[in-house]
Amino acid sequence: MLDTIFGDQTGYVCFTTSHEMGSGKPDEDRFFEWPKSREAINTWLGMRHDEDVWFSPLVYTEERRTADNVKSCQVVYADADAVQPSEFHVTPTITVESSPGRWHAYWLLSTTDAATAQDLSKRVQQAHDMEASSSGRAKLLRWPGSTNLKRETPAKVELRAHETDLVYTPWEFAKAYPSSGDRYALAAIEGELAKLDDPTEWNNATFGVAARLAELVKAEWNYYSETDALEDLEARAPRDSGFGFEVVEEQFTRKLAEVQPATAPESVETDTVQPDDDELQKLATTYYRQKKAATLADEMLAAETPDAFAEVTWAELFSTARFPWLVDGLVPADGTTVVLAPKNTGKTFLVLDMVLSALSGRQWADRCTNMDRVLFVLGEGVAGFGQRIQTWATANAVGLDSLRGKFEVVKGVNLSNPRSRDKLAAKIAAFKPDLIVVDTWARVSGVQDENDSAMANRVLSETANIAGGAGVLYVAHPNKASQQGKALDMRGAGAVLDSADSVIALRANEGLIRVSTDPQFGGKTRDAAPVTLEGFAVAPLGGSAYMTYNATGAHTDRDREILNYLQPGQTVTVKDFATLTGFSERTAARHLQDSPLVECVEPAKGRQPARFALVAHGGHALAA
Template sequence: MTTQSNTDAIRFLTALDPEATAWTFQTFDDSDRKDSNLARILHGSLVEHAAELERLNSAGAGVFVTINKTNLIGRRAENITRVRACFADFDVADPSTPDRLRAFALPPSLIVESSPRKYHAYWLVSDLALNQFKDLQKQIIYAWSTDDKVHDLPRVMRLPGFFHRKGEPFQTSIVEVSERLYTAAELLAGFPVIAETPLTTPQAPHVCQPDVYAQAALERAVGAVSCAAEGTRNDELNRQAFGLFGFVKAGRLRESGVRDALHRAGALVGLVDTEVTATLRSAWEAAPPRYEGIPVTRSLVIYSDSEAESPATEPPPPRFTLLNRDALRRLPDMDWRIDHVLPRTGIGLIIGQSGAGKSFAAIDLLARVSLGQNWFGHDTRPCKAVYCALEGRAGIKRRIEAWERHYGHEMPDNFAVVLDSLKLTEGDDVHELAHAILEAGGEGGLIVIDTLAQAGPGIDENSSADMGLLIEALQRLQGLTDGMVLAVHHMGKDTSRGARGHSSLYAACDAVLAVSASPQTISTDNANGGKSKDAEPVTHGFDLESVTLHITDDGQEIAGAVLVERNSTPKASLPKEPKGGNVKIVWDKLGAMLREAGDIRPSDAPDALPVGRPTVRLDAVIEQIGPQLPVDAKRQTERTNSAITSLINSGHITHMSGWIWCK
């Protein structure tokens, strides 16, 4: 096991039961193919099974552990001997979940991030009887509107330290551990018994002003339905409607608005109106009111036409929450996509006059984020990077190829380009774009729309009302994808006033990168038209360099351009000789292969291969060098790939289109 996976797994198991020496582990295929060869039940210690669990995880299996104590014979209800903890699966992505849990009267003993912004919460308990577990679990589900299937005694949950393998691999990790041990009496009092649901269909409640938490849930629900895979859409609609109608019954959302939004989302994915209506009716009848996310619990109040305006029950709490100093200190720190330049979530702009290099700046920024590379000296957190190229489509291929040629890196699968037309304020384009991005694993990613003018045809940029529509569309796309949305936009004639159009656009932005042609700089300083809300402003110089892509048969040079950090040394001298381990072995053996290959250019070698430079195929390197590494035969390919990746990242070799050569 890696150091991180070993540490997190041990911390989790130790917190769960410090006296346990053996556990019941379970693995399943995380993908839709459900390969039975990846399914295992393993009884014993983590040390005993670590290698097998890591191997299965690398092959695509999720790694789980039975939370409650077993007799180490099986994983059925009859094999459970003691309740260790109650738990909840927050299966809707929401970065505010840990803060809401911390603020709860009974904060969890453990919080785990199981996949991006989805969490598992555990309440360790000392004396809960086996026959009390299921009812208490249902009370927790009711209180927090979490996954309603998580209430069986032998339930397994993801083991921190291992990778969640659905879609883009994500390492499940511990958010925090308090190890507080509750008594059964405390938990039963903190999660009261669920009241019986009336058999009659409740009428629509009086609705107070919607709150931010419920409104955000509505946005996420519409996105989830819009992005549901075929065969799961009606189930997804039912699940999301069940949760949203809970907010309606608690007076936190308007019923008409929820129904309209869900009808539109259902129609978008091909559900017929009668089917949607029937699903919503069923969800409405089953949904209990939801009060999480507000500081004081309030009772369900349902008014009929004959009832008075004022309820006889407890009045709703104030909509606004006043935070004291301690609450403020518990708020999370700024989460950066590019340190001190670009936050992980929000909306922003890349602005500049025509010809300043805005699109080159956008491509360079997206490339570095997708690869997790340093940007002008600032660390980045890698994510899906999507470039919506609405202008100059014919030149996009050349610009990207120029970047790859200059820096010696292919754009990864994390980088994607959209060439389809996009109208932010018309039809369902925002939801359909979000659908495509989420389907490709782009939740929490970085999206650049180039340009804002092309995405808002017919919009009067100087009109506050029209600009409000564009801002709302950008915010909606951001909310659906839970990432950062940047729009490339022009500066006005008066560059001191920043972005062209109504001032509300600049005001709504969380960051603005201003690109200048003379001098060639990119800046977040408001003196240059930029914006930095939560960090000191920065200004960096750059150059646009020409890159020869190829020579045509008639001798014409085809070139592209690339943004290069001023005074940077992208073609620096070769780093020091690799030392030790598999990297050294692969480096030495690769040198021998390249010398043997000579300088004869293979017919299918990439155009980027310098003239006279020996090259070999990546698969040949793995096939020939892998068996020479001092590792288990099952790990040879993985270790060879790891060593090659290290040599690429250290600048020793270049990889492109399946070929490798020395820089």
């Protein structure tokens, strides 16, 4: 793996360990000169199989791990966390499992330009909603063969795939994770190459196409290279053309030396000012286009934003009508809700538990519910999602058929794309849901720059316009900094939280999950007192899990023992439970009789002992 990551580069490479073993803090850097110290690195690594060991995929000019000293890098890299290797748009050259279900990924490039590797790494991070630090120049990644001591149970860092033949040009990779410039270049390239699809036109069209491709190669706003262009031209060269590919290659090379780079697309073409060779005229033309584009953009935005002006009558102003709720005090019927939760907190489990309980005519966490149809806009895998629904239905003794027609799912939505939004609008109009769940904002919104408030506001406004009076619930991640404090805050711009009528903040709290609209925890509420509910937890069942709730907000060790051995719907006698747990029958009886999680479902009769089972509460099972 050393040779794949560092290859023919020269300079200093950095490996890092912890000063205090098991602390999980990479704070002791060790530099080696590459490739001179290859054997020394292997020896050093071989002595640290049972330690935390990190490394940087960058090569440095000197023994300091700073941005100023970065010399080169020949891999795109990502701390993918829970993103599975199969979810990437391009197959990684190397995949490493840093702990069970947690991944690091690397893609070998045909270049060692560090700026290119950094840019492409950032695109992967943004496309898959990873933490911003997952692709930074200061990023350290775990070395396979070492041990991850950060987890409660130490885990071996395992090399899962190493395909050295998977080498990508920057253009190949950029097409899978394109910028706006790459998308424009790709469209232009495909348009030019389409002119060569007819072999009879090869002799007539090829010189013009070669000139246009040369312009795109010279442009700085895409990764299209001379090699890429020649491969595209050669792939379309007919065998019986009037002249060989060598002639076209010579023409392309000559044009590459002559032509100016292709300019990026302009929103509006000039009407009266025509560019010429005078530099002042060119600057005037550019400024003119920018002004016209800004004016046109303002007109387009004004046309897309409906005029909702209306006078409020005196009677309406002082109406005592209660604000309608889909879930009392938490989810408004005609407003926007945000469920804000760190990764792996169980946010999707919680939202599923909420809406499926409501659709089954039950309370949720002792709160009244009022919804008949829910549309779930899914940004992740459908297979695992279906298993979660089935697990919830099993745990709560609900038939899946009873949910048919009430709960529907769509995927592949991009709220920033007008065509995708129109399809969603048609679905909403036909289904008429009471609530639309968007899981997650980062995956479905299509907002590439999380700090772009204007774009976020536009997406929120467009989505509200097509909601048809339904409530909209966005599942979102907080920024990393706020997770260190008491109150959660959203990543990037505050447009999403500012637009929300209710913000439900989730935090792990002593092994359980706290759900709150209280501002001190990052929550928000409209026309209702803040709500804080303790006692939620994700309980495993079969190959999946479901969200559970205990109204007391606390679980004893006894309760946890019960839930380790009892499944929803299972009934046991005291003797059965003693056998399962290894307790004495006296201890088993005390656990079953004293726990608020258990009820006697069959009293003792004659020689037949009493039978016990998990109790249902607030519309779904209690659990730890």
